[in-house]
Amino acid sequence: MSSIRQGDKRFRILRAAVKVFAKNGFHNSRISEIAREAEVASGTIYLYFRNKDDILINVFEESLDDIIRDMEKELGATDDPRLRVKLFIRRHLKLMKEHRELAEVLQVELRQSYKFMKEYEPKHWIKYLNIIARIFKEGQEKGLFREDLSLGVTKRALFGALDEIALHWVLTKKDEKYLDAAAEQLARMVLEGVATRNGSS
Amino acid sequence: MSSIRQGDKRFRILRAAVKVFAKNGFHNSRISEIAREAEVASGTIYLYFRNKDDILINVFEESLDDIIRDMEKELGATDDPRLRVKLFIRRHLKLMKEHRELAEVLQVELRQSYKFMKEYEPKHWIKYLNIIARIFKEGQEKGLFREDLSLGVTKRALFGALDEIALHWVLTKKDEKYLDAAAEQLARMVLEGVATRNGSS
């Protein structure tokens, strides 16, 4: 039971942190505000996290862990690379939609942290990126996508496109239709962009 | 002459700020360090800028102003939308290459700022984005790019892809060949992705 409460409090702090970071940005967020939001004393936070950076890192790691698990499951539904690209795009945007605050934090803070936090290596984010790379690789192996496609460039191009679109949506608070339409637009553009001549959908 | 010296000092501060922000990130940069780097007293900075935020905003505005001017000129060389897409991509990445520190600041801080800085509306950045939109619009008008292309989605997708690729390059310090190759890859992918059936390059 102790471990249940443990997990409970830890989780409450992380959830509160996402909320507060989304609202103010990491640097303008106060530990005291996270504590208030999580309904714990500020000292309690330091029982679960080493410092403020550590909270953010754990937000990243655990959220991406969930996202990756979720995405892997989603992609399990088919083995058609073209369909998988579509599924990835839709799912990514859907995730952003369903976890708006988390999305804001990931999009805005990940770059910062990635660059300025010493000791932080964004393993999970790289893993997520490589899910995309794998899909394109399979497409090449099946003769559907061009052979001369650089996986490194392609995975980043797709991720960047998705990220920017999601960011726009998050910041402007457009309605949900926007994301669905954007998913279709982007999927088509990418699929045509990477298709072999005869594999064009 | 006073105005020349004025401009001189103002410019030195902005240049110093880019350097310092690129090294430490905005929030971990000290006004005093910018002052040292610019070889002015820290009080002097407040003769030219309202506060620390204002320095960053001016870095954005003036840099993007230069970049936009530069890009407009570049694109003036042709009126073929397909070529213009290529030119845009190449030029953007080349700019990142030539102004590495500025690139680091733009990529890492712009998102933060336009989300969290009250009163800041990123007009210049929107203008830059719309250069892309215009190219695609012209392509549509000439029957080269698909009619059903959403300009809003497409411009963001391209910008996001470019930004992510440039970010990767900036952070990993790969050699310059990488950017050139990436430019070709991305250009081809986009052009095929947006082409009408018969307009495929």
Add this chain to the structure above:
Amino acid sequence: MSSIRQGDKRFRILRAAVKVFAKNGFHNSRISEIAREAEVASGTIYLYFRNKDDILINVFEESLDDIIRDMEKELGATDDPRLRVKLFIRRHLKLMKEHRELAEVLQVELRQSYKFMKEYEPKHWIKYLNIIARIFKEGQEKGLFREDLSLGVTKRALFGALDEIALHWVLTKKDEKYLDAAAEQLARMVLEGVATRNGSS
């Protein structure tokens, strides 16, 4: 049996406290470290002591109690005041030698504490000092030590000298020969210093 275990835990805490205080100094020592060292929970400490100050006071009181008992026994071996001075000096330094950590705590923290701890009156320490005074008094009564000797000054002078010598030894970690030699030096100096003309040893 409960009281035996009681005493056991209490004693373990005090022993741990001596060790931790000696290593870090009172103010830089953590209750949690004492608890860890004593292998009890930190809350348990508060079953035996009122607060952190109380632990230190009890270290003083009980250590000095032991030391006084030990010293009384030692001095019982003779009733020659000159010999007793020698025995006192030797024994004091030997005690420091045998209880090095305790010595460090007494020498460094005692001054602090009896100046700044409200409510703390160093009864035991005064008692120890008065053992010295008594020896000198006996020497005067037997016509061996000068009549004009101020006992208050003399007891403090001898204690101060011993304390400084022991402190030096503790801090510089010289070998044990040093303490033996110092004991002889100091004993001779004091005895000649306090002797009546004809009573000079």
Add this chain to the structure above:
Amino acid sequence: MSSIRQGDKRFRILRAAVKVFAKNGFHNSRISEIAREAEVASGTIYLYFRNKDDILINVFEESLDDIIRDMEKELGATDDPRLRVKLFIRRHLKLMKEHRELAEVLQVELRQSYKFMKEYEPKHWIKYLNIIARIFKEGQEKGLFREDLSLGVTKRALFGALDEIALHWVLTKKDEKYLDAAAEQLARMVLEGVATRNGSS
């Protein structure tokens, strides 16, 4: 003039620190209280000192510097080692009398710091101690003090005696007569204690 004000503020902070440390002890003193006492903002303290430890170290260094200079001058009045011992004792106690707060800080905090402050080497204190050693050495050279006297032990014994006596005076707030009488007592005891047979005063 800038340097005059500089020195002024720095000195005010040091003087305030002595007062506050004497009242509360180093660890129970607050930077904010020193600032209030010195009538500067707390941030100003950090323009002159690296941190709280640094203030204490500078109190030590500069006070001892003054004391050493003062003592050297005092001892210049004679070259009789026996007289010099007397002068040293009197002067030391007089100094404690005249700078009561400083005396409290030196006596109570020096030991702590000496032991627990990494990087702090009490050069000045050692120098002071060696003034005593030099007097005894001269006494030996002139055949006045015993040849077998260990200078290391003797200097520490005398310093320890003086320190303890002064501490008692400082803490009990006895009147000034006490110190004068104690000086005579101690001087006689030491001189007889170290004299050669024929050199006994």
Add this chain to the structure above:
DNA sequence: GATGAATGAGCTTTCATTCAT
């Protein structure tokens, strides 16, 4: 009696900004 998770007051230190010179 024993535990140790939780508390929250309170500290040092930083640094953007001001303003007398």
Add this chain to the structure above:
DNA sequence: GATGAATGAAAGCTCATTCAT
């Protein structure tokens, strides 16, 4: 215009102490 010493609000973090179990 230029300076940089001075300011003081503000925040992260620690740790003695409590108390439900």
